[in-house]
Amino acid sequence: MGAFSFNYVVCGALLRPRNRPSLPAQYSLVPSRSIVENASPKSGSLVDGRDQDEEGNRAKFNFGHIVKNVRERFDAHILVEPLFVIISVVSTLEGMLFGMWHLYLIPQGVELGFGDSPSAFLATFGGAGSLLGRISHGFPIDRGLIKATSLFTISCLIFAASNMLNPLVVTSYIAIAAIAFVSGVAYGIIYPLMFVLMRDVTGDRHMSAYGWLFVTHGIGVLLGGALAGWIHDLTGEYQWVFVSLGVIAATVATLVTSMRLMVHCSGAN
Known part of the structure; x- marks a missing residue:
């Protein structure tokens, strides 16, 4: 577990924002509610030809400010956006991969008689x-050799096959x-690229989307552990747990490919 935890530290040290000049003016595929709100009239404007009194303006501003903050923090309206729904399902399935693979890698070795050490x-x-x-x-992506989505899909297929x-x-x-090493390489690519996929879908304007990403990932971890335990209890063998991992990883690759096709067909880049 210490080795896995160390991976997160190294990954966090390597992650860095893109250069600002390279970002397009409208990066988000899911429109932000704050864009619409910024276009609304400012407080202090004329209403029915009359100025509001100062106390009424202050009260209205404070209430509107609170509502705006709540909306910006949760952005609940993006939960019904098709692209965000797909990426949330992908995140849940990715969490299942995490839980199932990490939990049952060692128990399978013990069950097969390889010994504890x-x-x-x-x-x-x-x-x-x-x-x-x-x-x-990060190197092939930064140098433009492959797109993040393509590398994510390929890694899912490698994880599935292994x-x-x-x-x-x-x-x-x-x-x-x-197989454990190859699966580790594939998952080491899958997990950090989940954040890149989320950014491609929601952009920088939806910071709360990363919160939803952790929520769906956590749900997936819980479901994955329970599902893997149920499969082992049903079959009596851990290898079917890993076959299920392959099926889930292939499903993730299919969903991400479908998401990119939706973006392509809608004319978004």
Whole structure:
């Protein structure tokens, strides 16, 4: 767990905002309510040809300011936007990947008879792969070699394929360790790019969207742990948990591809 936690620290140190001149004037695909509110008349304007009294203006301004702050903090209206709904589902499924993979990587090794210490090292292989993925994924994106969405989709497919191979290699510790490393690399790319996808959908104007991202991710972690435990209780084997991981990862890749097709068909960039 220490290795996984260290990955977040390194990832946070590497993340940086894009250069301001490179940002388009209208970055958000989901319009912000604050844009409309900024265009509304300012307090102190004439109403029915008469000036409001100073006390009434102050009271109205304070109430409007409170309402505006609440709207900006929660931005509940974006929950019905199609693109935001898709990215929220993607975040929930990504949280399920996180919970299921992290929780049952070591128990599978113990169940297969590899021993406690070798099984614990499976988490080390996964953590090393995750660290590599987090460190390396930014370079091809920054240099324009690949788009963030494409790299996210490819990583989901790699994660899906590596986990679906799990039932075929359960007799080999080296193969299980290699799969853990490859899955770690893929997930090390998937998690940080979730924030990039959210920014592509909502832009910088919806800071509360990142709060919703953590909410949906947390829900996914809870659901993933429960689902994986139920699958193991039903089948009696952990390899079907990893097959389920592959199916979920493939679903995530499909949803992200569908989201990009929606953006392309609507004429948005």
